[in-house]
Amino acid sequence: MATGTLLLSGCGTLGIGAGGTVTLKLVAADYGDSDANSSKHYWDDVASRFQAANPKIKVDVQVISWSDIDKQVAAMVKAGHSPDIVQTGGFADKVAANQLYPARDVLSIDTEANFPDVFTRAGQVLGTQYGIPFVSSSRTFFYNKTIFQKAGISQPPATWADLKADAELIRAKVPGVTPYALPLGPEEAQAEAMMWTMSGGGGLTDDSGVYTLDSPANVSTFSWLKANLVDTHLTYPDPGTTNRQTAFDDFAAGKVAMLNGHPGLVQKAQQGKIDYGTASIPRKDAQTRPSTLGVADWMMAYSANGHRAEIRSFLNFAYTKENTLKFDEEYNLLPVTQDTLDDMTSSGKHPDLKPFLDALPAANFYPLGDPAWDTISGRIKKEIGGAVKGDPTPVLGGLQQFATDEYKKAQPK
Numbered sequence: 001m002a003t004g005t006l007l008l009s010g011c012g013t014l015g016i017g018a019g020g021t022v023t024l025k026l027v028a029a030d031y032g033d034s035d036a037n038s039s040k041h042y043w044d045d046v047a048s049r050f051q052a053a054n055p056k057i058k059v060d061v062q063v064i065s066w067s068d069i070d071k072q073v074a075a076m077v078k079a080g081h082s083p084d085i086v087q088t089g090g091f092a093d094k095v096a097a098n099q100l101y102p103a104r105d106v107l108s109i110d111t112e113a114n115f116p117d118v119f120t121r122a123g124q125v126l127g128t129q130y131g132i133p134f135v136s137s138s139r140t141f142f143y144n145k146t147i148f149q150k151a152g153i154s155q156p157p158a159t160w161a162d163l164k165a166d167a168e169l170i171r172a173k174v175p176g177v178t179p180y181a182l183p184l185g186p187e188e189a190q191a192e193a194m195m196w197t198m199s200g201g202g203g204l205t206d207d208s209g210v211y212t213l214d215s216p217a218n219v220s221t222f223s224w225l226k227a228n229l230v231d232t233h234l235t236y237p238d239p240g241t242t243n244r245q246t247a248f249d250d251f252a253a254g255k256v257a258m259l260n261g262h263p264g265l266v267q268k269a270q271q272g273k274i275d276y277g278t279a280s281i282p283r284k285d286a287q288t289r290p291s292t293l294g295v296a297d298w299m300m301a302y303s304a305n306g307h308r309a310e311i312r313s314f315l316n317f318a319y320t321k322e323n324t325l326k327f328d329e330e331y332n333l334l335p336v337t338q339d340t341l342d343d344m345t346s347s348g349k350h351p352d353l354k355p356f357l358d359a360l361p362a363a364n365f366y367p368l369g370d371p372a373w374d375t376i377s378g379r380i381k382k383e384i385g386g387a388v389k390g391d392p393t394p395v396l397g398g399l400q401q402f403a404t405d406e407y408k409k410a411q412p413k
Contacts, residue, residue, distance in 0.1 A: 020056065021055075021056050021057070021058060022056065022057050022058070022307055022310045023057075023058040023059070023060055024057060024058070024059050024060065024084045024085060024307060024310055024311065024314055025060050025062070025081075025082075025083040025084050025085070025305075026043065026047070026059055026060065026061050026062070026083065026084065026085045026086075026087075026314075027062045027063075027064060027069065027072075027073055027076075027083045027085070027086045027087070027088075028043055028061070028062070028063050028064075028069075028086075028087040028088075029063070029064065029065075029066050029069050029087055029088050029089070029297065030063045030064065030065050030066065031135075031331045031333075032331075037330070038063060039063050039327075039331075040061065040063040042326070042327055042330065043061045043063060044061055046317070046318055046323055047059035047061050049317075050313075050314055050317045050318075053317070054313060054314075057310050057313060057314065059314060062083075066088075066089075069086075069088050070088060070089070070090075073086055073088070077099065077302075077304070082099070082302050082304035082305060083302055084301070084302055084305055084307050084310070084311055085299065085300070085301055085302070085311055085314065085315070086299070086300045086302065087134050087297065087298070087299045087300075088297065088298065088300075089297050089298065090131075090298065090368065090373070090374060091123070091125075091130050091131035091298050091300050091368070092125055092130075092131075092368060092369050092370055092371040092373060093371045093374070093410075094130075094300060094302075095125045095130045095371065096125075096371040096410060096411075099302055099303065099304065100130045100300050100301060100302060100303060101130075101301040101302070101303045101308055101311070102128050102129065102130055103123065103129040103130060103131070103132050103301075104129065105301075105308055105312070106132075106301040106308060106311045106312045106315055107132065107312065107315060107316065107319075108312070108316045110316075111315065111316050111319050114319065114337045114338050114339060115132075115133060115336060115337060115338070116336075116338055116341070116360075116361055118294065118360070118361055118362070118363060118365075119133040119136070119296060119336050122294070122296060122365040122368055122369075123296075123298065123368070123369075124369050125369040125371075126369070130300065131296075131298040131299075131300065131368060131369075132298060132299040132300065132301070132315070133296045133297075133298060133299070133336035134296070134297045134298055134299045134336060135296065135297050135327065135328060135331070135333040135334065135335070135336060136294060136295065136296040136297075136333070136334045136335070136336050136360060136363075137262045137263055137264075137294070137295045137296075137333065137334055137356065138262070138263075138292050138293065138294050138295070138334060138356045138359045138360045138363045139191070139195060139260050139261065139262050139281065139292050139293045139294075139295075139356075139359075140260070140261065140278045140279070140280070140281065140292065140355045140356060140359060141156060141157075141258070141259075141260055141261075141278060141279045141280060141281045141282060142251065142258065142259055142260070142261045142265060142269070142276055142277070142278055143156050143257060143258045143276065143277050143278075143279065144251070144254065144256070144257050144258070144274060144275070144276055145275040145276060145277050146254075146274075146275050147170060147174050147177055147254075147257040148166075148170075148257070148277075150173060150174050151166070151169040151170045151172075151173045151174055151257075152169060152173065153166050153169060153170075156277060156279035156282075157258075157279075157282045158279075158280070158282055158283075158286070159282055159283060159284065159285055159286065160199075160200075160224060160228070160282055160283070160284050160285070161285075162282060163180065163258070163282045164228050164229070164232075164234070166179070166257075166258070167179030167180050167229070167234040167235075167257075167258070168232075168234065170257045171233070171234060174257070176255070177254075177255060177256065177257050178235060178236060178250065178255060178256045178257070179234045179235065179257050179258060180229055180234055180235045180256075180257065180258045180259065181235065181236065181242070181246075181247035181250060181251065181256045181258070181259035182225065182229060182230070182235040182236060182239040182242070182247075182388070183236075183239065183242045183243055183244045183246065183247040183259075184239040184240050184242065184384060184385035184387075184388065185239070185240060185241050185242045185243040185244075185246070185381075185385060186243065186381045186382055187243035187244050187245060187381070188243070188244040188381070189240075189380060189381045189382075189384050189385055190204070190366070190377045190380045190381055190384070191244070191293055191295075192244070192260065193380060193384050194293050194364075194366070195260050195281055195291075195292070195293050196221050196222075196225065197217070197218045197221050198291040198292075198293070198364060199221075199281050199282065199283040199284060199288065199291060200217055200218070200220060200221035200224070200283075200284045200288070201217045201284060201288050201289070202215050202217030202218040202220075202221060203218075203364070204366070204367065204380075205367045209367050209369065209370065211367075211376075211400060211403040211404060211407065212400075213380075213396050213399045213400040213403055214393070214396035214397045214399070214400040218392075218396055219392050219393055219396060221284075222387040222388055222392035222395075222396065223392055224284075225387075225388050226387075226388045226389070226390075226392070229388075230388045230389075238385075238389075239385055239388055240384075240385020240386055240388070240389065241385065247259050248261065248264075248265050248268055249268075251265065251268070251269065251272075251274065251276075252265075252268040252269050252271065252272035252274060253272055254272065254274060260281055262295070262356070263332060263333070263334065263352075263353055263356050264332075266332075266352045266353075267332070270352075278355040279355075280292075280359075290362075291362075291364055292359045292362070292363050292364070293363060293364060293365075294360060294363025294364060294365045295365070295366070296336065296365065296368075298368075299315070299318075301315070319337060321337070321339045321340050321343065324336070324337050324340045325340045325343055325344070328340060328344065329344075329349075329350075332353070334353065334356055334357060334360055341357065341360070341361075344357060345357050345358075370407055370410065371410040371411075372403075372406040372407050372409065372410035375406050375410075376402065376403045376406050376407070379399060379402050379403075380399060383395060383398070383399060384396075384399065
């Protein structure tokens, strides 16, 4: 608390008229699954302590389910009742609508500097940061140690060739088990696709954010998946109809030997009493750069009400380690600030999260700065599973054309 009070002492009343009180409207997504662990408890506590240090700034907290938050915030803005601070999943479309303050306008220099560069870059639109990271996740490779032992496999695969060889051993020696789960169904196909394309030396976009869905590297990756996992029956019969939830449930039930997963799979595996291990995501060959997928949720500062200084005061308080560490530990999520990352990495209290924490600084993110990403992602979810049914070239080519067209339409005029 002392750190937060020191931060606020010099800026807690900036922009407030004599005797006046400003009310900030904070809308946040709910990470809990019941009233008992709703995120509202967390935000009410943060707001209460902030208001005690800043009596001229009140914070009106509203926590909304993930399924409704974006729709309700859009309705608020349309009705002329814009919130001041919103914490949810995306920001680029709000930037395109000219609704947000740049991050530099609502964060102190110290708070800005506390975000690792990987998050600062992921929050940018056309070189300016608008998305302020809130929590994050990364992906790693999971494997069932018991199944590996039965198949005579001593270590996790490092390359695609290793993965195929291990999958063939599992099919031969451990009947009834799916060697590798490849969920390219509509729930989260864009994630599995991005992990595989990166591990094949490609990606959904290039380093400058230009879509490269039908690149030669990506065509080669999906051709390999079809020939080596799908046609050989080393994964689900139809990956395009298999969702992530199915893959996770099967792994937790001991029915899947290998898959890519996020920290949420840790608890499911433990509940299923699975003796699991984690490793880096296998890559095409030893020369291919190791990679992982990073996912983040975001904080945004809305400009409609002109409360820049008050928003700045609140965000600088909210991002102190006391607050970020409490949230990340309560919901078993990965941090986005360097001091909290250092704490969680070195404390020894989070051994299950260590592989994800270690991978986070070098993670690659979706093209979040593209206002059309949600639309493009939706099309990828529906169609990319077809790239392992036949020739991937027309499937990836169609997605590339759609992405290019949507990207052009979404750019500010």
